Amino acid sequence: MPELPEVEVVRRGLERWVSGRIVSGVQVLHPRAVRRHVAGPADFADRLVGRRFGAAHRRGKYLWLPLESPSGNDGPAAPEGTSLLAHLGMSGQLLLQQGESRDETHLRIRIRFDDDRVPVSGETEGTELRFVDQRTFGGLSLHDHAPGQPDGLPDAIAHIARDPLDPDFDEAAFHAALRRRRTTVKRALLDQSLISGVGNIYADEALWRSRLHYDRPTATLTRALCAALLVHVRDVMTAALAAGGTSFDSLYVNVNGESGYFERSLDAYGREGEPCRRCGTAMRRRPWMNRSSYYCPRCQRTPRR
């Protein structure tokens, strides 16, 4: 489940329902789901059993939970340690389920808990965490903590930039990188080593709000334009998060299987042929990098070459 707001919805669910629980069993039903775990499925399972999950963290579209020893006082993400890393890819879901409930069609990994926590406010407590993923672009893996990084950040994602909702996001460095690079603005927004968490939907939304064409060269972006773009990226993501994320179908859900409703608030993405909410001009869709870009031909003028 794709972009930052949807992943943050999942992180909050993990924090509430998974952090602090002890793993009693792991079943890898599809090896591709753990392909980033180089030592293989058996090692993945062996190293997880008996460990307790720490706090849930996120950077961009990646999620991770540091592993603690079951007795517990490891403190917050020991500098030398291991974290469970998760990426949802295009279609991944992390779901809390009752052990007796039927397996999902695309169930890839099952993580069982051996505790029996008292249900909060009368809700049913799932006894297992399931990774369900139709297209298998996502996956789980275990990684050492990156040296000198906080919260047990997995070394495998040390190259991922901070995301725009991170208080330590470096706006000056981002602008400097845009000026230095010879690329276009949407490509830059989707480059997770420059800014993380932005995907195809929120890139189009932020560009529409900024009145910027997706093919605008980044070298032409002034500090003010860059600042405005970042404001719009943050605004649209914050609004989407408040709505529980964007989902066009049941593929994108929180840990309890519920969808968000931000789709109805989208101004650009998926609106081909519909009137621009600012000027009424018919919105356009253009093939772009094996996907699509949606924009208003009047508000977002094609940059001159």
Add this chain to the structure above:
DNA sequence: ACGTCGACCTGTGGGC
């Protein structure tokens, strides 16, 4: 070093 493109998967919906 940097920028671009295709590969990796499964499923769905539209056109014929």
Add this chain to the structure above:
DNA sequence: TGCCCACAGGTCGACG
């Protein structure tokens, strides 16, 4: 109805 193609929210590695 059935077939085929286009398309789907992401990332990475190979190549120029």
